[in-house]
Amino acid sequence: MILTAALGLPxxxxxxxxxxxxxxxxxxxxxxxxxSVLPVLLLAWAWRQFDPQGALFQFVEEVxxxxxxxxxxxxxxxxxxxxxATMSALVFSASIAYPVDTKHxxxxxxxxxxFLQSVSLGVFLALDLLLFYVFFDLSLVxxxxxxxxxxxxxxxxxxxxxxxYTFFGSLxxxxxxxxxxxxxEPHTFDMxxxxxxxxLAGTGLYAGLVFLALMLGFAIKxxxxxxxxxxxxxxxxxxxxxxxxxxGVLLKMGTYGIIRIxxxxxxxxxxxxxxxxxxxxxxSILYGALVALAQRNLKRRIAYTSINHMGYTVLGIAVAxxxxxxxxxxRQIALTGATVQMVAHGLITGTLFLICGSFWQRTEEYDxxxxxxxxxxxxxxxxxxxxxxxxxxxxxxxxxFVAEFHIFVGTFGVYPWLAVIGVxxxxxxxxxxLQMLQKVFFGAMPERWAQFExxxxxxxxxxxxxxxxxxIIGVAPAFLLTLVEASAKLLMGGR
Amino acid sequence: MPxxxxxPEISLTLGAVAIVLFASFVRQRQHHWxxxxxxxxxxxxxxxxFAQWGGTPRLTFSGVWALDGVALASKLVVLVAGALVVAMSxxxxxxxxxxxxxxxxxxxxLLGVIMMASASDTMELVLGVLLSSVASYPLAAYHRGWxxxxxxxxxxxxxxxxxxxxxxxxxxxxxxxxGNTGYTEVAQGLxxxxxxxxxxxxxxxxxxxxxxxxxxxPAHAWMPDVAQGSPAPAAAFLxxxxxxxxxxxLARFVSLLxxxxxxxxxxxxxxxxxxTLGNVAALRQTDVRRxxxxxxxxxxxxxxxxxxxxxxxxxxxxxxxxxxxxxxIANLAAFAVVTYLRGRTALEDYQGLVKKAPxxxxxxxxxxxxxxxIPPLVxxxxxxxxxxxxxxxxxxxxxxxxxxxxxxxxxxxxxxVASMMFANSRPVVHVLPGQWTRITMVIAGLLIxxxxxxxxxxxxxxxxxxxAM
Numbered sequence: 001m002i003l004t005a006a007l008g009l010p011x012x013x014x015x016x017x018x019x020x021x022x023x024x025x026x027x028x029x030x031x032x033x034x035x036s037v038l039p040v041l042l043l044a045w046a047w048r049q050f051d052p053q054g055a056l057f058q059f060v061e062e063v064x065x066x067x068x069x070x071x072x073x074x075x076x077x078x079x080x081x082x083x084x085a086t087m088s089a090l091v092f093s094a095s096i097a098y099p100v101d102t103k104h105x106x107x108x109x110x111x112x113x114x115f116l117q118s119v120s121l122g123v124f125l126a127l128d129l130l131l132f133y134v135f136f137d138l139s140l141v142x143x144x145x146x147x148x149x150x151x152x153x154x155x156x157x158x159x160x161x162x163x164x165y166t167f168f169g170s171l172x173x174x175x176x177x178x179x180x181x182x183x184x185e186p187h188t189f190d191m192x193x194x195x196x197x198x199x200l201a202g203t204g205l206y207a208g209l210v211f212l213a214l215m216l217g218f219a220i221k222x223x224x225x226x227x228x229x230x231x232x233x234x235x236x237x238x239x240x241x242x243x244x245x246x247x248g249v250l251l252k253m254g255t256y257g258i259i260r261i262x263x264x265x266x267x268x269x270x271x272x273x274x275x276x277x278x279x280x281x282x283x284s285i286l287y288g289a290l291v292a293l294a295q296r297n298l299k300r301r302i303a304y305t306s307i308n309h310m311g312y313t314v315l316g317i318a319v320a321x322x323x324x325x326x327x328x329x330x331r332q333i334a335l336t337g338a339t340v341q342m343v344a345h346g347l348i349t350g351t352l353f354l355i356c357g358s359f360w361q362r363t364e365e366y367d368x369x370x371x372x373x374x375x376x377x378x379x380x381x382x383x384x385x386x387x388x389x390x391x392x393x394x395x396x397x398x399x400x401f402v403a404e405f406h407i408f409v410g411t412f413g414v415y416p417w418l419a420v421i422g423v424x425x426x427x428x429x430x431x432x433x434l435q436m437l438q439k440v441f442f443g444a445m446p447e448r449w450a451q452f453e454x455x456x457x458x459x460x461x462x463x464x465x466x467x468x469x470x471x472i473i474g475v476a477p478a479f480l481l482t483l484v485e486a487s488a489k490l491l492m493g494g495r
Numbered sequence: 496m497p498x499x500x501x502x503p504e505i506s507l508t509l510g511a512v513a514i515v516l517f518a519s520f521v522r523q524r525q526h527h528w529x530x531x532x533x534x535x536x537x538x539x540x541x542x543x544x545f546a547q548w549g550g551t552p553r554l555t556f557s558g559v560w561a562l563d564g565v566a567l568a569s570k571l572v573v574l575v576a577g578a579l580v581v582a583m584s585x586x587x588x589x590x591x592x593x594x595x596x597x598x599x600x601x602x603x604x605l606l607g608v609i610m611m612a613s614a615s616d617t618m619e620l621v622l623g624v625l626l627s628s629v630a631s632y633p634l635a636a637y638h639r640g641w642x643x644x645x646x647x648x649x650x651x652x653x654x655x656x657x658x659x660x661x662x663x664x665x666x667x668x669x670x671x672x673x674g675n676t677g678y679t680e681v682a683q684g685l686x687x688x689x690x691x692x693x694x695x696x697x698x699x700x701x702x703x704x705x706x707x708x709x710x711x712x713p714a715h716a717w718m719p720d721v722a723q724g725s726p727a728p729a730a731a732f733l734x735x736x737x738x739x740x741x742x743x744x745l746a747r748f749v750s751l752l753x754x755x756x757x758x759x760x761x762x763x764x765x766x767x768x769x770x771t772l773g774n775v776a777a778l779r780q781t782d783v784r785r786x787x788x789x790x791x792x793x794x795x796x797x798x799x800x801x802x803x804x805x806x807x808x809x810x811x812x813x814x815x816x817x818x819x820x821x822x823x824i825a826n827l828a829a830f831a832v833v834t835y836l837r838g839r840t841a842l843e844d845y846q847g848l849v850k851k852a853p854x855x856x857x858x859x860x861x862x863x864x865x866x867x868x869i870p871p872l873v874x875x876x877x878x879x880x881x882x883x884x885x886x887x888x889x890x891x892x893x894x895x896x897x898x899x900x901x902x903x904x905x906x907x908x909x910x911x912v913a914s915m916m917f918a919n920s921r922p923v924v925h926v927l928p929g930q931w932t933r934i935t936m937v938i939a940g941l942l943i944x945x946x947x948x949x950x951x952x953x954x955x956x957x958x959x960x961x962x963a964m
């Protein structure tokens with residue numbers, strides 16, 4: 001019941017907000033924050049109860065929904081899902097608590113945020129392919145309204161582009177899911193059955209097409225070069241907290257989906273194409289970093305680093321899938337790294353986008369060149385921005401380093417030359433973050449920012465919670481690594 | 496004569512007759528009671544259809560009338576859809592001098608559609624098509640003083656006259672080829688081999704005739720005009736209900752053809768053309784009702800996918816009926832909203848509607864998202880079944896084309912949604928007074944969600960349906 005509660009409570013909260021039309025902004029806000037914290041607590045509790053020595057999927061719940069189609073309401077988590085889901089719930093709480101201009105529609109804003117929290121957790125907790133797809137699609141609907149209604153700039157255009165582009169991906173996904181479904185007898189959408197049976201092994205073209213559709217669908221969501229073009233605009237025009245969710249949670253659906261579906265269910269096919277995927281991932285890493293370096297817009301720059309960082313995750317997954325290599329340890333390390341990267345990127349980039357939101361609330365300006373010398377004016381803001389940037393560029397002692405270290409160690413064991421090229425990405429990332437910090441916080445301060453206000457207690461409180469997350473993972477990652485490694489081992493052992 | 500087999504149809508006929516008499520003797524102000532009569536007749540018909548459910552599939556009345564799962568299931572869908580149309584009409588028609596007769600026409604048109612779905616004989620098919628057409632033309636032009644309605648009715652009539660004539664020619668040629676009109680005998684006759692040119696002509700004529708009722712390419716041109724110009728409840732009827740009968744009739748007819756006619760390829764081409772044409776034409780519409788009309792064309796294209804793979808797997812017909820049901824509910828909900836808003840039709844009149852009419856907005860958004868196929872709304876399960884049977888039948892390219900089309904369709908549906916949700920609102924929003932339309936709208940909206948969540952019932956009930964031969 002714990003998983004149902006984790007995704008059901010925010011949904012109930014959203015419904016309550018939708019109908020209680022007398023509530024003031026403050027009431028709606030407090031209510032939303034309180035409700036959004038519940039899943040975090042529930043999942044943290046589940047984390048404590050999770051048995052790393054136990055079965056792959058735990059806390060399993062199963063209720064038939066459309067049994068004649070083999071579809072059920074099936075929930076359950078392995079270590080990977082639990083880690084990503086807990087991180088997501090936390091990023092949601094933080095984003096909901098973060099102050100934002102709700103444009104006189106606070107109830108609607110918080111209701112959509114809670115709705116989105118519920119369906120996003122649903123994606124990570126689902127053990128049924130069709131249920132996964134249901135939540136996957138609903139997350140698009142929630143995001144569409146959040147960007148379109150509360151965004152700025154060309155918000156509607158960005159919302160349209162986001163919805164159409166990623167909906168194309170999810171329809172490919174649907175076709176592929178049906179392809180997988182038809183390949184087992186009796187037909188079922190149960191993920192556990194599909195993982196166990198590996199139904200498409202040795203079916204050549206059919207498996208190749210299903211794999212292509214799945215990977216294309218997830219690559220759009222992740223996003224990987226060259227299907228990333230929806231991302232920058234959606235990010236720039238979305239309000240800060242919504243961007244934090246987009247980067248911190250929604251992008252993870254792509255990489256999580258790769259692990260859960262093609263990686264786990266089509267091991268043989270994935271192994272055949274692992275090198276291709278790894279090369280594409282390295283392209284994403286380098287391209288994302290270089291394009292980010294060229295951006296003059298604060299939010300665009302951070303948006304492009306997401307492409308770079310998600311590239312590391314995909315690289316880790318591709319390495320882990322390369323069964324042809326007999327270096328099992330390296331592959332396990334890579335998969336662990338990929339998962340840690342998802343968690344780390346969610347926390348770090350979430351923090352960075354919330355900071356962007358603070359900038360927009362104060363100045364409505366994202367141009368890097370217009371800033372300078374904010375260190376003296378806003379020391380707290382500077383401190384958090386520096387911390388998050390260093391974490392993002394992979395400074396040892398912070399979460400990004402743990403993740404990237406694992407990924408590259410794994411990659412060295414399997415594709416050493418790709419690791420060498422990929423490391424260049426870290427170099428560029430370091431350059432772009434240092435340059436960004438230098439432009440915004442150091443040097444001479446332009447006159448117009450003389451009234452620039454430092455973070456308010458609520459803002460730095462939220463940022464402190466997220467930062468604590470990636471610092472703790474950086475310093476003492478054991479609690480996360482045990483959880484993830486256990487599942488990585490089981491996923492690999494199954495093949 | 497096994498009168499018991501057509502009791503649902505008799506109840507509709509008697510209901511229509513009763514309404515005509517009622518309307519002639521009762522004051523115009525009391526004519527909304529005719530809607531109650533119509534609902535009673537439909538309810539009785541649905542109840543009697545339920546009573547027939549579960550029997551062995553068979554033909555009755557010397558083989559001209561099918562009593563099989565497909566016929567009964569589509570009959571139920573038609574009756575439920577008809578009930579929704581009747582229930583959304585009274586306030587709209589209140590000021591019309593001939594308010595009462597409207598319901599009689601609706602019942603006759605329903606009867607025609609049911610005949611199309613149940614016909615197992617080419618003559619019976621012609622009869623069904625003609626009855627539903629004759630009753631539908633006046634529905635389209637019911638407000639005869641209003642030019643756009645007349646134009647819509649005229650276009651509908653002209654295209655209808657042409658295609659109905661073609662249909663009849665096709666039926667005559669089939670008779671010439673096989674010496675029979677009953678489907679069973681026709682199938683046997685054709686299986687024995689026949690003049691392929693004549694058969695091609697006959698097939699082309701009959702398929703063309705049915706694409707008219709289906710609003711599929713190439714006889715789709717009336718649909719946008721009717722959706723835009725005819726009275727909103729009549730538009731709801733005409734965009735939805737004839738399609739159901741026509742799709743089933745087409746499926747029944749092509750299943751008779753020998754494989755060398757390549758009917759799968761023909762239907763597949765019509766399917767892709769229809770969905771693409773409908774979507775592309777809808778893209779730039781600035782008129783919501785016209786947009787819904789074009790979207791309705793494209794939805795016919797999706798429905799045809801199930802017919803393409805009929806007979807390959809055993810789930811094609813269930814998928815067809817399920818999809819038609821899901822489409823019917825969503826489209827009727829959309830038109831219920833349009834009716835409730837007094838038929839407002841320009842896209843810019845929908846700006847900021849959420850602030851003035853939140854419930855109508857929510858229902859319209861749900862119906863549009865259901866037409867796209869966003870889960871867990873009912874439209875998702877319709878599309879899911881279609882994709883499933885199409886992939887199963889080996890037509891992956893067709894499924895892919897439909898998926899690409901769905902993305903295109905999302906664009907124009909979202910334009911309506913964005914206009915209602917993101918734009919600033921208009922000062923005044925006129926809605927129909929009274930509760931009929933409002934309640935119908937809410938019920939349709941709830942059905943979209945409830946049937947989506949309870950899809951198991953539909954899937955299970957339809958899973959074993961097939962044709963009686």
